[in-house]
Amino acid sequence: MAEVFIVEDNDNVRDALAGYLKLEGIDVREFGSLGPAESELKRRTPDLLVLDVMLPDGDGFLFAKQVKSRKDIPILFLTARDQESDRITGLEIGADDYVVKPFSPREVVLRIRKILARTSSEGDEKGLVFQLEGSRLEIDREKHRISIDGTGLSLTAAEWNILVHLAERQPQVFSRLQLLESCLGSVAEGSERTIDTHIKNLRRKMENEGWIETVRGFGYRFNGESG
Structure with a gap:
């Protein structure tokens, strides 16, 4: 069962989102501030961290940056x-998605489902x-691992999707709009500059x-040669 941490100081927002996730069979741990969430993260690693940006005891962006420096956890x-x-x-920090309030809890649950599916290690390709x-890049879809010269890359779900999408179809060129729709699942998630940010992080x-x-x-297009 997937486990999601929700760090949100608005009780109504947090409870509503947690309720929908539990209905989907997802285990949820709720936190109203950063302190308790940080303590719990030292003991366990969730499959996804849902994080409010403005919290009573700190900045969500700074907290996410600190978490990312220690653990490879998808963040919404x-x-x-x-x-x-x-x-x-948010994207430069390494977030997998960014949702602006007010929002539909059902929509956020759908986005969470997509992230969990993207980061799953399942696959038989x-x-x-x-x-x-002179460098060698390997994409192992079964183990959900990408490495260069034997060193694994820590990628967000969006970065993984973009790199694999380009590599599998090289030397085809894709517009930013095409990459938004194919790799992030929704053109409405943000401007085409979103893709530029992900590419910058990948490089x-x-x-x-x-x-x-x-x-x-x-x-953009992928330049590596097969083999």
Whole structure:
């Protein structure tokens, strides 16, 4: 059974979301502030962290950054702040999704389901191997692992989807809009700049921008050679 931590100081919002998740058969632990959540995270690792940005005892962005430095946990932000800069900040930290209040609990549960499905280690597709400038990239879909020269990459669900989508279809070029729809599941989740942020994070983690080429005026394509 999947386990989700919800860190949200609004009791009504937290209880409603937790109720819907429990109906879906998901185990839920609720926290009204960062302190208790941090203590529990030291003892156990959930499958997903639902995190409010503005909390009474701290900033959700800063807390998420600290969590990400220690554990590879998918994160979905809940916030009343709808500026694009806030969305980009969340994605740069490594969030898998960003939901602006007010929202439908059913919609958030659907988004959570998608994240859990993306991060699941289940799958029976064969692995893929690519070469670039003497480096070797391996995609193991069964173990849900991507490595370069034997070193595993810690990717968010969105980063995983984008990289695998591009690699499986190279040398095809994809627009930002196509990647939003195919890899994030909904064009309405954000502007096309969202894809640019994910690509920036991928390039940083892969330590070589050559793996993903920017096709000026259109989008992106994967540059590795099969084998």
